[in-house]
Amino acid sequence: MRPIDHIHARPLIFTRPGGYVRGMPAYAIEVKKIYKTYADGTPAVKDVSFDVPEGSCFGFLGPNGAGKTTLMKMLYGMVKRDKRGDTRASVLGFDPATDELAIKHLCGVVPQDNNLDNEVDVGANLYIYSKFYGLPAREARSRIAELLDFMELKEKSKAKVNDLSGGMKRRLVIARALMNRPRLLILDEPTTGLDPQVRQLIWDKVRGLKREGVTVLLTTHYMEEAYQIADTIVIMDKGERVLEGNPRKLLAEGIESWVLEVLDEDAMSAFGEGPLSPGVRREGGDSRAQFFSEHPEALREIAARLPSGAAHIRPTNLEDLFLRSTGRQLNDEQ
Amino acid sequence: MTSSRPYPSLASRLGSVWYRHFRTYTKDLVSNGFPPFMEPLIFLAGMGLGMAQYIPGLAGMSYLQFLATGLVMTSSMFTAAFECTYGTFVRLEFDKTYDGMLAAPLTVRDVMLGEALWAGTKGAFFSLAVLIIISAFGLVNFAAALLTPIVGFLTGFLFAAIGLLVTSFVTNMNHFNFFFTGLLSPMFMFCGTIFPISNLPPSLRVVAEFLPLTHPVRMGRVAAMASGWEASLLLDLAYTIGVAVLIMAFAVKRLERRIVK
Numbered sequence A: 001m002r003p004i005d006h007i008h009a010r011p012l013i014f015t016r017p018g019g020y021v022r023g024m025p026a027y028a029i030e031v032k033k034i035y036k037t038y039a040d041g042t043p044a045v046k047d048v049s050f051d052v053p054e055g056s057c058f059g060f061l062g063p064n065g066a067g068k069t070t071l072m073k074m075l076y077g078m079v080k081r082d083k084r085g086d087t088r089a090s091v092l093g094f095d096p097a098t099d100e101l102a103i104k105h106l107c108g109v110v111p112q113d114n115n116l117d118n119e120v121d122v123g124a125n126l127y128i129y130s131k132f133y134g135l136p137a138r139e140a141r142s143r144i145a146e147l148l149d150f151m152e153l154k155e156k157s158k159a160k161v162n163d164l165s166g167g168m169k170r171r172l173v174i175a176r177a178l179m180n181r182p183r184l185l186i187l188d189e190p191t192t193g194l195d196p197q198v199r200q201l202i203w204d205k206v207r208g209l210k211r212e213g214v215t216v217l218l219t220t221h222y223m224e225e226a227y228q229i230a231d232t233i234v235i236m237d238k239g240e241r242v243l244e245g246n247p248r249k250l251l252a253e254g255i256e257s258w259v260l261e262v263l264d265e266d267a268m269s270a271f272g273e274g275p276l277s278p279g280v281r282r283e284g285g286d287s288r289a290q291f292f293s294e295h296p297e298a299l300r301e302i303a304a305r306l307p308s309g310a311a312h313i314r315p316t317n318l319e320d321l322f323l324r325s326t327g328r329q330l331n332d333e334q
Numbered sequence B: 001m002t003s004s005r006p007y008p009s010l011a012s013r014l015g016s017v018w019y020r021h022f023r024t025y026t027k028d029l030v031s032n033g034f035p036p037f038m039e040p041l042i043f044l045a046g047m048g049l050g051m052a053q054y055i056p057g058l059a060g061m062s063y064l065q066f067l068a069t070g071l072v073m074t075s076s077m078f079t080a081a082f083e084c085t086y087g088t089f090v091r092l093e094f095d096k097t098y099d100g101m102l103a104a105p106l107t108v109r110d111v112m113l114g115e116a117l118w119a120g121t122k123g124a125f126f127s128l129a130v131l132i133i134i135s136a137f138g139l140v141n142f143a144a145a146l147l148t149p150i151v152g153f154l155t156g157f158l159f160a161a162i163g164l165l166v167t168s169f170v171t172n173m174n175h176f177n178f179f180f181t182g183l184l185s186p187m188f189m190f191c192g193t194i195f196p197i198s199n200l201p202p203s204l205r206v207v208a209e210f211l212p213l214t215h216p217v218r219m220g221r222v223a224a225m226a227s228g229w230e231a232s233l234l235l236d237l238a239y240t241i242g243v244a245v246l247i248m249a250f251a252v253k254r255l256e257r258r259i260v261k
Helices: A067-076 A100-106 A122-132 A137-150 A166-177 A196-211 A223-229 A247-254 A265-271 A294-306 A318-328 B010-026 B029-049 B063-094 B097-101 B110-138 B148-169 B173-190 B203-209 B214-225 B231-260
Strands: A026-039 A042-055 A059-060 A086-091 A109-112 A182-186 A215-220 A232-237 A240-245 A258-262 A282-283 A289-293 A312-316
Touching: A026 A067, A026 A215, A026 A294, A042 A059, A042 A067, A042 A196, A042 A215, A042 A232, A042 A240, A059 A067, A059 A223, A067 A086, A067 A182, A067 A215, A100 A109, A109 A166, A109 A215, A122 A137, A122 B010, A137 A166, A137 A215, A166 A182, A196 A215, A196 A223, A215 A223, A223 A318, A232 B214, A240 A247, A240 A318, A247 A318, A247 B214, A258 A265, A258 A294, A289 A294, A294 A312, B010 B029, B010 B110, B029 B063, B029 B110, B063 B097, B063 B110, B063 B148, B063 B173, B063 B214, B097 B110, B110 B148, B110 B214, B110 B231, B148 B173, B148 B231, B173 B203, B203 B214, B214 B231
Parallel strands: A059 A215, A059 A232, A109 A182, A182 A215
Antiparallel strands: A026 A042, A026 A086, A232 A240, A258 A289, A258 A312, A282 A289
């Protein structure tokens, strides 16, 4: 663990062994030492703990196979966590292992796949879903009108699902998740594969919901997405929490401010192992070399020793931090 | 009690799952409603115009009546079995319908039980459709036969449970062939639909008594003819309900383990 690893500022509140106070928790989600090993022996999540304050947005970043989706699914009972004496989990005051229905009633979930009912139109998709929450017909109809308006799908109410674009389908799934005015919204890769306009729109909507006090849990592998909407990010790798903190702070503390990138293999082999000035860290081989430093002058010195145009210097971003935390090698699931 | 529960009641949850299937099925009412009316029509027209005149009557009815009142329940069986094998498998593996439903306040048990109730409803509807056709042929008295859709519901529920259990084992859709060709087709032949099981050799008669279609067919024929009532029908009723509940419980257990990892 690194020093910047976020510290759990407040302890979990236990009233009886294995239980939590029901009602209004200080945190929307409290998870302590959660583990998941699948039936085939694959350890998907190992010793993960985090607390999500009510009304904030937590973003889980990590490569495919890092355990993000498994972690989300454990929170609403779609995946059973390992039975261990030291594990604690509370979602809006309920334990997912025993109170699956209460949690799902208070949460909205946007799963990774758009599992919509293709047989019926947009409005009917929402109406069918409203029945799962037991909403009376009149209330359901006014809520659906509100949601179509909010997700900018008003004109599409009578459209067939198969005629919608990818972005519209995604917005419909989000509208569906908002049906019961959730206190907690779980978004599993909400914008994967969407164009920049739709992504911006979805981020706007999520920020709007956050302002209304909705707690948001997000998984993504877009650094930009985490940076845009998360108050706290957790970087996961191989089922473990690698880093946790405010994205801006993590960036400031977790990696040098500047990077020089060289994508010219010939230039790099000519450069060789060349001596580096103090405070410069080199990563990568000849095909994609990177030099990190707090001091842009030190990087400019290196650039001067390379053919012109072979290198460029830019501020570091979350992706650099992400790659530094999770490594560059591909895993089995990528 | 209801005030402390922060989510919908069991009845409301089952009703909502049933409603989901109702809405998606009735969206294409014309194409979905075509087979239950058309299939018995073709079968009875062919048999009635052709074969039936060579076959003497039995058990106090003409052969055509015997056959027609047998088809009432096989129709329920096939629709429920299809719904809860191919239909369920597609929702489970391809459309990921359950992932969406299970994100709402529903459990796997709610979803599967709601599915079986829907398949039962289809069973009732299909037996009603056959009843309408065969009463139009003048083979039964429609007004006297209105218990038939209730038997159709039970038949649908029974074969939904069996279908769900089969589905819980299946990982490749082609494996359903074993179920349809290996179990349902023989049952169609040997469970009293097209000839009485008393015509079977004694050893096979015992086998037929254990097969699930035998009992709904016996009840369905009496309900459709509105005659031939006897106390032993209670055993058929007990078998149908008992086996349906037992298999359903087992199927739900297995599907829970398959869906909630």
